[in-house]
Ligand SMILES: Nc1nc2c(ncn2[C@@H]2O[C@H](COP(=O)(O)OP(=O)(O)OP(=O)(O)O)[C@@H](O)[C@H]2O)c(=O)[nH]1
C-alpha cells in the first residue's frame with residue numbers, strides 16, 4: 210500500500226521521542242519495556258477524523274476503520290556523544306517523513322547530551338547528520354556510476370550521474386535535498402536512493418508546559434515557540450514544517466477520560482489533542498488527503514497523496530479493484546451531509562460516475578465498480 214504513511218521519530222537522547230510515540234500510538238509503557246534499547250518499535254496511530262465520525266453515525270456500520278499512520282520509535286544511539294550516531298540510516302530508510310522531536314523543555318533532572326537546551330543548535334546538528342549520511346551515499350553511488358560509465362555509456366546512467374552530482378553539490382554546501390527542486394523522472398531517481406535529507410521533515414518542538422499554555426491561538430503559539438527557539442529561518446525551508454507539543458503533559462491528558470481530557474486541553478488553550486495536531490501537520494507536510502468508503506458493514510477512511518487518480522486510489526483497497534476498474538461512483542462529503550442520505554444525492558444528480566483518470570478530492574465518498 211503506497212498510501213500508508215510511515216513516519217520515523219528521530220532526535221537526541223531524552224528529547225521525548227518515546228513519550229511522543231506513546232501519545233501518538235497509545236502504546237503502553239509495559240509493551241515498550243519488552244524491547245531492548247536500539248531496537249525499532251513500530252506503532253500504529255489512528256487518524257482522528259470528524260468526517261468519519263459523522264459518516265459512521267449516518268451508516269451505523271458494524272465497523273469503523275480510521276486511516277492509520279505508522280510511527281517508528283528508536284532510542285537515540287548517541288546518548289552521550291551529541292549528534293554523532295543519531296542517524297540510523299537503515300531504520301529511517303522506508304519512512305515517508307522524518308519527525309524530529311526537538312527538546313525545548315527544561316528539566317534539571319534530565320540532562321541534555323550537549324549540556325544545555327538549545328533547540329536551534331539541535332535542529333541544525335540533526336540536519337548536518339542527515340546531510341552527512343546522504344553525502345556518503347551520494348559519493349559511493351557516484352563512484353559506482355563512473356565505473357559503470359567507463360564500461361559502457363547509456364543515457365540513463367548519464368542522467369543518473371548528473372542528478373547525483375547535483376545532489377552531492379547541494380549536500381557539500383550544507384543544503385538538504387528537500388530544498389532541491391527536482392521534477393518528474395529525476396525525483397523518481399532520487400526516491401530510489403532513500404536519501405534522508407530528501408524526506409519531508411516535521412519538527413515537533415517539545416515545550417515546557419508553561420510555554421505551551423502561554424495563551425493565543427495554537428498557530429500563533431507555534432510561531433512564537435519557533436521564534437523563541439531560533440527556528441524561524443529553519444522552518445521556512447522547503448519540505449519542513451513544525452508543530453509544538455508538551456509531550457509529557459499531553460500524554461498524561463490523553464490517558465484521562467474524554468470529558469476530563471478536553472477540559473484539561475481547554476485549560477492549556479488547546480482546541481485539539483497533541484495526536485490531532487501532529488497528525489494534521491504530517492498530512493499537510495506530505496500533502497495527504499482522505500477519501501471514504503461507506504456501507505452497512507464498514508465505514509472507512511483511506512489516505513492518499515493529493516492528485517491521486519481514481520484507479521490508484523482503488524489499488525489502496527485492493528489490487529483486484531484497480532485491475533478490474535470500471536467506474537467510480539463519487540459523491541462529495543459536503544453534498545452527502547447536506548442531503549442527509551445517499552439516495553437524496555442520487556436524486557439530485559450529485560453522485561457522479563468517474564473514470565480511471567479522475568483525480569480524487571479530499572472528502573470524496575467513493576464506491577468503486579469493478580469486474581472480477
Ligand atoms: N518536563 C518534561 N519532561 C519530558 C517532556 N517530554 C518528555 N519528558 C521526559 O524526558 C524523559 C525522556 O523522555 P523520552 O520520551 O524517554 O525520550 P527519548 O527521546 O525517547 O529518549 P531516548 O529513547 O533515550 O533517546 C522522560 O523522563 C520524559 O518523561 C516534556 O515535555 N516535559
Ligand SMILES: [Mg+2]
Pocket residue numbers: 226227228283284285
Ligand atoms: Mg526513547
